Every structure is written in C-alpha cells, then in structure tokens.
Amino acid sequence: MYRSNVLVCGGTGCTSSNSELIIKRLQEEIKAAGLEKEVNVVRTGCFGLCALGPIMIVYPEGSFYSRVTPEDVPEIVEEHLLKGRIVRRLLYQETVVDDNTVKSLNQTPFYSKQHRIALKNCGVINPEEIDEYIAVDGYKALGKVLTEMTPQEVIDTILKSGLRGRGGAGFPTGRKWSFAAANQADQKYVCCNADEGDPGAFMDRSVLEGDPHSVLEAMAIAGYAIGATQGYIYIRAEYPIAVKRLQIAIRQAREYGLLGKNIFDSGFDFDIDIRLGAGAFVCGEETALMTSIEGKRGEPRVRPPFPAVKGLFGKPTVLNNVETYANIAQIILNGPEWFSSIGTEKSKGTKVFALGGKIQHTGLVEVPMGTTLREIIEEIGGGVPNGHKFKAAQTGGPSGGCIPASLMDTPIDYDNLIAIGSMMGSGGLIVMDDTTCMVDIAKFFLEFTVDESCGKCTPCRVGTKRLLEILNKITSGNGTLEDIDNLESLCYYIKENALCGLGQTAPNPVLSTLRYFRDEYVAHVTDKVCPAGVCKALTNFVIDPDKCRGCTLCARNCPVGAISGSVKQPHTIDTSKCIKCGACMEKCKFDAISKR
C-alpha cells in the first residue's frame, strides 16, 4: 500500500506539453527523497480539463495541480509529498477555498454538471495495466454475459437501454446487433470505428488512451451477441499514443485469457486486431471504413446491402463507434433501466463533447442528453474568453452546422440538433465568437470536404467544388445576391443526390450558416463588407485621426509603404497599396488602427 498516489495525465494534450518529462522527474525526485515505497506515480488517461494541462492530482488530499512544469516537480515532492504542505500556487483556482482546505474536483463548475459513464475510468486508472481495469469491475460484464446470458438476452438488454450510435447518426445499437445476429454465415465480424476524422473532436482518442479495455470488452460482448469470432479496430495513424495503448491492452487481455480461445471456459472464441487508417475522412463512413480494412481505396459502397448483411469481406458485420462501445459494459452491469433513466425521451444516456475554439475551458466533458448548450458553454466551459461575445457553436464537424446564440437553450439530443439544422456528429463542439466570420467558416468546411471527397459520385466530387467556388467569389468581394440563391439550391441538390453520408451532409455548414447568418452573406455581397473583419479582400485598415499621435511606427513597419504622414501628424493608409497584412495594427501603441 502506498500512502500517496500521484496521478499525472498521459493523454495527448498533456503529453504534448511535457507530462512525460514531469513523470520522469517525479520518479527521480521521489527516489532521491527515499519515498519510492510510500508514493506511487500513475500515468492515467485524460482528465478532461485540457486547457489547464499538464495536470497532476495528488491523493489522498485530492490536490489538483494545473499547468505543472518539470521545474515545479522538486517543490511538489519536497513540500507536498515529504512535508505534507499543499503547493497552493499550482492549485486549480476553482478548487481553492480560503480556509486552507481544497474543494473536491466534483464540486467545481467544470465537473459538477458532468455525468461520467463512457469516461468513467479516464483519468482514474492506469490504462496500461489490465489489473487496474479489473479492479474497477473490468471484464465483469463479459463474464456475466458469457456465463449467465444468451446472445438474445444481450441484444434485448442493449435494445431496452435505448443506446444509440455515438458516431453521429444515432442508429439504435441494439437493432444493429439484432440484424447482424439474424443473418446466418460461416464468419461474422465486429468492427470498431476509431477513425475520428472530424477535426476538433477527440473523444474517442481520449477513451482509447484512458480506458482501452472497456472497448475490447464491449467488442467481445458484441461478438458473443451476434456470433462473431473476430474483431477489427480501425484507428487513425495520427493517434500514436492510442494505438500503443490498444496494442498493450490487447496483449494483456490475451495473456489473461480474456481474448482468444475459450474465454471464461464458455467455449466462446474472440480475438481483435488493429488496422491503421491513413488519413482519409471518408473512412469514417461505415462502408468506406470496411473497404479500407480490406486494404483498398476507402470508397463507400451503395447501401443496401447493409453491413449487417454484407459487410467486411462480404460477411455480416457490426460496426460501432468507440464511445458507443464504452457504454456497453456499464449497461450490462447496471441494467438497461438505469441507463434509460438518464437523458431525454428519445436519446438515452450521456454524450461526450470535445469543447474547443473560443472557450475558457477547452477539454472533454460528458453530460446527460438534454443538457442545454448554455449549460455546457457558460457553466461547464466557463464562457467565451477575453470579453468577446458568443456568436455560434458548431457541432457535428464538416457534416454539422452552426447553432446561433438565440438557440442556446435547446436541450441537446439527436433529434433536436437535426431539427435546428445541425447534428450530433461524433461530439466536436467548437465555440465561435464575434471575431469569427460565418461565411469564412462555411468556406473552411467546404475546403475540407472538397479535399476529402473520394471522387466516386458526381454530386459530391463536382458539387462541393462548385459550392467552394461560389463561396470564394463571395469572400473575395465579387459575389452577387444571385450567387447566394445558387449556393442554396446547389446545397439541396447535393444533399438529395450524393452517395454516402459525407456527400449528403457536406452542404450542412453552408445551409446552417445561411439559415441563421444570412445577413452576413448579404453584407459580403451588397455592402462588400466582412462584418467580423476576417475576409481580407473585404477588410480595410483605417487610422483614427483622433487617436493617432504621429509616432510613425506604423509607417516604418508597413512592408509596402502604404502609410504616409508627417511626424506628430495623423497618418493615413493608401488602401490601393495596402496588402492587409495587419502589421500596422499590431504595432500601434495607441489603438488608433482598426479594421472596417
């Protein structure tokens, strides 16, 4: 038994800001202080509050240290671990109470509104030790399923829980399993979609890095339910830490006999292999993903036949997302009634969101379905920083849409998001403030879809290119009102005619910004102005003569000599020469230069 446990986040965010070095220094310093038998250092998965990384929690006190640097380590060891004095300057401010005590993390605004099911073990256990997973009831659900339940009972339990796919579309997981179970074949497959291609989303990565065994266990349960003996995890090659932890987890599960032949002496065989993606967004689409596992170009196939009938290598296949799997063991252990008591009428359970963009607390949050956007952004996320105003939240990545401030009180679930022109998607939630141009954001997503269109069907291959051309025309100041109408009708055409989910949803960013921010489009074409001051061609830099002191700093820094004026006299910018680089505005000490 150790008297103290030091948990250090080993997720991608904190690793990128040097948590590995912190762990190394900790181990060295603890050894030097002769505490190695008393203090245990644990590398965990993501705690969620990525904005404050690297994060360290010291138990039993529960001190939450944020933005720790390797240089802070000697002080932490000397003061806290040796002398028992909490290093107050490193504490997360929200946990500090005046009377020298520390508030529990669960009482801070960031954590108190969360309900953790899929992220239950993230930031709690060491993901590279199967024993730690087993200690928190890991593989108990698999044992229960194999020894006490029939495959049909497993499917009924999942059906009854109301669990819907967390990858985006929200198809009921139990129905998917029952279709695949009903098809007879000599071989069936269970696949896991860990190709988190939606930019700005990192939920699946965090689950795999923080709790990889929960996914393996759930895949084995799915295998038993549908009668499959082989599983594949398709994961992005861009996630090296997640890949490594999965490899370790699979190896340990095999050693313990929790994967392989005759699991729990039940006669059930199941094994899992990893397949690396190679950077193609379309491979998140289920049929494209399976084509890619087959080693081919990841182009989608026409459905039907659906994967439950003819999937990987032409065999019946169940494909679920990482987060969906992360819920399965909990449902088996706690019962479907427990799960369906959380959430809204048609969307049960919780959803993990990756909060990013212009928000105070970037990070990972898990909230019950039906939580409003306002609660997530203002209460949990801490609102928009630097005194700016909230403008929109983008959900669903390149397939989703922007939700304006007026709809912030909508309870978030699958159906409500579709009704307001966005979608759940995998759970990326990007916050935008008044310095974000909505036409530019639509263009950003279209550039992405044009890049990632696989080229198989014409509406997507050619249609998205045309959309992007029109958007470029508008943002460069050459658009007309007719262009906006053409943009809209082309969007609907693509939605109705594209082959796969990628193409059918590609116009969503344009349609939703048109729906809620049409005035910005109109300002671009009729007034030739970009209200947010983002589109360079439509922005002019001007000097306020009342504020300008004539210090000549801007004129000396202008790379093209567009600024003129004499010393101590207000300067002016020649807009015909100006290249809009913004150097003058950055340099001005009197705040006299602004964008119009």
Add this chain to the structure above:
Amino acid sequence: MQKRISNLPFQGTKEQEEKLREIIARHKGEPGAVMPTLHEAQEVYGYLPIEVQTMIADGLGVPLEEVFGVSTFYSQFSLTPKGKYNVSICLGTACYVKGAAAVLDKLTELLGIQPEECTPDGKFSLTACRCVGACGLAPVLTINDDVYGRMTPEEVEGVLAKYSV
C-alpha cells in the same frame, strides 16, 4: 489533397530493400495486405517512391495500379521525401478558429515553400494536417516529434530557429 510526385532520384539502400522484402514476406497472403505494407514501407524509406511501390506490387502479387491507387488516396502516404525537420501545422477546426491560418502564412513566408513541399537543402518540409487532437493547445504546430501549442505568427521565427542545425 492533390499529391505531388517527387522528381528527386531514388536513393534506397541495400539494407532498406532487405527490410522491405521482409515486410512484404510477412504480409503476403493476408487479407487487406496493401495498407499495412505501405505503412511499414514508409517507415523504412520515409516516403513511397514509385520504385518502392513497384516492389510492393510485385512482392504481394497485386497490380501496381492498385497499390498506386491506395497510396494516392490516403493523405498519410507521401510520395515526396520529407525534410530533416517536418513542420506540420494543424488546420483542424479548433486551431483554425484560433488563428492557425495566419501561422501557416508565416511559415510559408519564412520557409519559402508551400504545404507538401520540401526546402531545396532538404532541411524543412511543410505539411498542413487535419487535427492532431490536441485542441486544448490550439493552434498547434509540430516539428518532428516536438509539439508547440498556442502558437502565434510572431513566435514562428523563434521556433524555427531552434532547428538551425
């Protein structure tokens, strides 16, 4: 993204070729062998010149067209060599709304190359990637395995200077 094909001469060594043959032998006959083989081959050579793809096609017994089709489909497979230092700027949504485009502009200006290109001395190559998943640190720049978070255009020059040797 449009793939650029390298016009530099192929300079593979005997040891690299041996490693490649071993990789091919390990994957031959396994279902869906092309992608894992390409992944491992890229680790050996750093990129996938046509000579390497030809060896893979011959070795696995699949048409070269199929191998080429796969290598050009996925953005992770590179047909051009990477520089000694590969500079990669994340253009995922979270980084984009926090100003990654301005950082990229500064990089192209300072390095004198566009994304997917390599400086003539072979020192720096530049890539624009989609989300490394470190959105809490946006905008994110990586140089080989080093990660630089919360980048601003002003800081770019200083970061690049650390890689002057």
